[in-house]
Amino acid sequence: MRRVLLTLFALFLIALSFGMWYASQRGFTSKWRGYVREEFHKRGVEVTLRRLTLDPLRGLVAKDVRVFDAHDKKRTLAVIDEMVLQVNFANLIRGKTFLDALDLHDANLSLPLDPQKPHGHKIEIARLNGRLFLPPQQLYLAYADAEVFGLHVSASGRLIHPQAFRLSSASRSAITPDLVSRIFEEISAIKYEAGPPVVSLTFSGDLAQPDQIFVDVALWAERIRRKRYLLNNLYIGASWRGGALDLKQFVATDAAGELRLNGLWERESNHAQLQLRSNIDVAALARACGNFPWLDDFVFYAPPAIDLRLDTTLGDKPEFLVSGRLAAKKFAYRSIVFDQAEAGFSWDGTQWSLRDAHVRRANEQEISGDALQVAGDFRARLDSTMDPRVFRPLLSDAQSETLRQLEFSHAPHITAEAYGASPSLDALKIDGRVELGAARFRGVPAESTKATLHYENRTLSIAPFTLKRSEGEGSGGLYFDFGREEIRFDKIRARVNPPEVAMWIDPDLVKQILPYRFVRQPPNLLIDGVVNTRNGKTTRLSILVDAPAGVDYTFLKKNLSFPKISGKLLFTDGRLKISDLSAALFGGTLSGGADISLNRARPNYSANVALANVDFTSVTKLYFDYDDSHGHLNGRYDFTGSGEDARNMEGRGELTVTEGNVFAIPFLGPFSGILNNIVPGLGRDVAHQANVDFTISSGVIATDNLNVQGKGFSMLGNGKLYFLDDKMDFDMRINAQGISGVLLFPMSKLFQYTADQKLSKPQWRMKIIPRL
Incomplete structure (x- = not known):
């Protein structure tokens, strides 16, 4: 009997050993794999197993496990190379739920970004270690550690009713190939120079009631590099609780400064708030993260300070309001160097405002103002003591050349208010005033200038204005029509040197005026009419001249001196007409008129003069050098x-x-x-x-x-x-x-x-x- 028992025991051991060897090497049959799949199904999880083996040291091992969407088995959610199943054999024999836990040791987990394309882009989780308990209707993660995209992630938590989980259709449609490709490009561009960042994740809740799920995430990293930009430290703390995403803390530092960010998003109202304060090198960060060609126009000698708040309501028709303040110390824009700039702002996508804005340069040069754009209404205010020549790099070649010819002893003081339907020049009306001290234009000086400004329909009016020079002053109205490329002079009265003032208007006029030399006292001028600066076709400029102190003029190579003269000059397209000429000459009078071509290619002229009671002696002396004539x-x-x-x-x-x-x-x-x-x-x-x-x-x-x-x-x-x-x-x-x-x-x-x-x-x- 004893021999029989020993024999039976030996046979049992042999059978058991063979069974264990077979289960270890060849794996359990599909029937057993079916038991395991059914066990997962009871917990709301759909899986497939390629092999199910028995490891003498670890226990039951499932290999090449695929996890599917419980509601759509064509959607692969995860692929796990290997996991150890903790089995309750007593419950297995009694036909009850027998799967108690899962153990993962240096496992590899793959999560397809597009569940319908399991062979497409994936999130690869490596060196996954952890223990997942599977009480009825629960998932309890005692611990988990893994490497994800170069991050060291640790997680723990408990979820009930896992069978209720379902990926929303909105989440499915949001995963596009372009988005997936962009995500992987961004991830591959980030380098961690001080080792993997550490991520801590804890969670709990009911998957049947997603709003009641709680998730707490913390991240800490050092020396994160993207291209040439280095972030020294990064800490993120966030949580999801009661249907609200709370970004408790986001702190980043670089060599220049610190960025702090916090915010809250409530799922029920779909409303979000975000607050940001930063003095990090945002320009370098922006260049590292994307292509912003307009940033090439800026050079920041010190990073700007940003204080920003975002309020937004998401949905089919998102609404948002961005407000805050920007402040920059020394910076340059297109080679223009500024010492300081600051402004408050707000924007909701269609309406915006700029408050208490100012830009400063050295020598107390400053531009300050406000601007507001609401539906169909734009308003702005400007106060400037900045030298306009600073902005030459922003203008066309012709405009820049005009500004280059200006010289100021002190920058002009300009105040202006603008209003209209939009901020475009074609829609604006501008009213303002300019005060200018000693200045030069094209080398011709003025002691002071004061003028009232108005801009409307592409026409700038400087009226009335007063200009003072050493010999006298001028006043009246000037109108610059940029559409017609015309300058209109409205009853400008002046007692100034005509050739020098002509240099301000049009240098081509100077040559025509130079022969008339007012050497004793400048004439009284009344200027009225239009000058076409493009082709001269509409030019019609009238200048009434009254020179009680006279003028000198060269005629037949001799200098004629007129003690008193008056007349009318009319500049038209390529011609100068002189009419109503009346002058005192050698005790008598001279009258007449002329028609002179201003075309250099055809310098023709016609004229008529009449003499009355002119001293015959003076004429013969001048032209023949004889002193004896009389009459x-x-x-x-x-x-x-x-x-x-x-x-x-x-x-x-x-x-x-x-x-x-x-x-x-x-x-x-x-x-x-x-x-x-x-x-x-x-x-x-x-x-x-x-x-x-x-x-x-x-x-x-x-x-x-x-x-x-x-x-x-x-x-x-x-x-x-x-x-x-x-x-x-x-x-x-x-x-x-x-x-x-x-x-x-x-x-x-x-x-x-x-x-x-x-x-x-x-x-x-x-x-x-x-x-x-």
């Missing part, structure tokens, strides 16, 4: 020409000399001696009157009716005077008057003289030599 000069001259060469001038006129000494005219001077030779004493009879009609062409004065009258004779002449070449070709016939004329009349044809030598030294000779 008064009257006449008229109409002429045309091209350029500055007098040879191109052509004209027609008439002159009359009365009560004068005609023989003082250089080319007629020798006739005093000739007359004495004809009749002794006749040469002492001064030729007191002369008149002539003449033409001028190619530097030649031509006439055929020079008539000189004396008391005892008359002279009739015709010919040409080459006044530019110092030549002459002229004939003169002498007729005696009174009894001498009667006696000599038969011989009058013999008293004809001609000269064809130098005009400056005429040599008259008889044209017909009588035969003896």
Whole structure:
């Protein structure tokens, strides 16, 4: 009997050993794997097992376990390479729930980001160690440690009713291929230089009532690098409780400063709040996290300080309000260096405001103001003491060049208020004022300027304005029409130096004004009209000139000095018209007008002048350097020409000399001696009157009716005077008057003289030599 028992025991041991070897090496049959699957199913979890083996040291081991969505078995939630099952064999024999716990040791867990594509992107969890107890209707995680994306994660907690878990359709649709790809790119770009960050996770709750679940997460990390940006320390503390996500603390530090963030999101109301304070190097962080080309325009010498609050309600039509304050110390924008900037702000997606904003530079230069945009209404206020030339890098080449030509002893003070439907210039109206001390524009100085500003419909008006210079001041209105590219002058009254003021308006005008030299006192000007700065087609600028102290002007290479002059200048497209000209000249008057081309390619002109009672002596002295003439000069001259060469001038006129000494005219001077030779004493009879009609062409004065009258004779002449070449070709016939004329009349044809030598030294000779 004893032998039989020993034999049976040996057979039992052999059978048991073989069974254990078979279970260890070949695994349990599909029937046993079915028991395990059913056990998980009772707990609301759908799994499949590729193998179920028995390890003598660890117990029952399930390999290649796949966890599915209980409501959609096509959706793989997790893949576990190996887990140890803690089995209650007594319950197994009685047919009761026999799975008490799961043990994981250096296991690998794979969580597909898209459950419908189990072979796609996954979250890989490595070196997973932990124990999960499986009481009825519960999941109790005693502990778990693993490495996830380079993080060291530890977790513990308890959940009931696990069978009630179901991934929402919104969560499913949110997992897109682009999002998955972006997540993995971001994760792979982060480097942990001081070892894996530590994450602690605790949880509890009822999966049948998700709002009652509690989750508490804490993260601590050091030296986190992304590209060139290094975060020295990072701590995050957050919890989910009662349907609310509470970001209790988010603290990050870098070499520049610290960022603190906290917030709350309530699931029921879908409302969230977020508060942020930071003085870390946000520019470097932004460049490390994304592509922001506009940041290349900024250089921060010290990180800006940010104080921000976000209130938002999520949903189909999200609503939010961002408010806070920004402050920056020294920074540069497109090479413009500022010492300080600060502003409060708010924005809800459509409406925004800017409060107590100011930007400062050295030397007390500052811009301050406020702005508000609400539905269909924009308003702003500006107060500036900053040099406008600072903003040259922000402007077009033409605008920058205009600002470059400005020089300030002190920056202008500008105040302005803007209002309109939107902040675009086309929709705005702006009212303001500017006060400017000593300044220069294009090298021309002004002592001070004050003006009222208005902008509307792309037109800037500077009206009224007052400008002071050393010689006088100007006032009136200026209008810059940027759409038509025109400058309109509205009744500007000034007593200033015209060429210098013309330099402010249009440098091309200076050359046309320079010949008129107001050397004693600037004229009184009334400027009215339009200048087209693009092509001049609509230019029509009227300048009324009243110069009681006179003007100097060069005519035929001689300086004419007018003690008093007035007239009207009209600038049009390529032409200058002078009208209503009235001037004092050598004791008499000059009147007339002119039409002058401003086109350099065709510098033609036409003019007419009239002289009345002009001192004949002054004229001959100026143009012929003779002092002996007397009398008064009257006449008229109409002429045309091209350029500055007098040879191109052509004209027609008439002159009359009365009560004068005609023989003082250089080319007629020798006739005093000739007359004495004809009749002794006749040469002492001064030729007191002369008149002539003449033409001028190619530097030649031509006439055929020079008539000189004396008391005892008359002279009739015709010919040409080459006044530019110092030549002459002229004939003169002498007729005696009174009894001498009667006696000599038969011989009058013999008293004809001609000269064809130098005009400056005429040599008259008889044209017909009588035969003896």
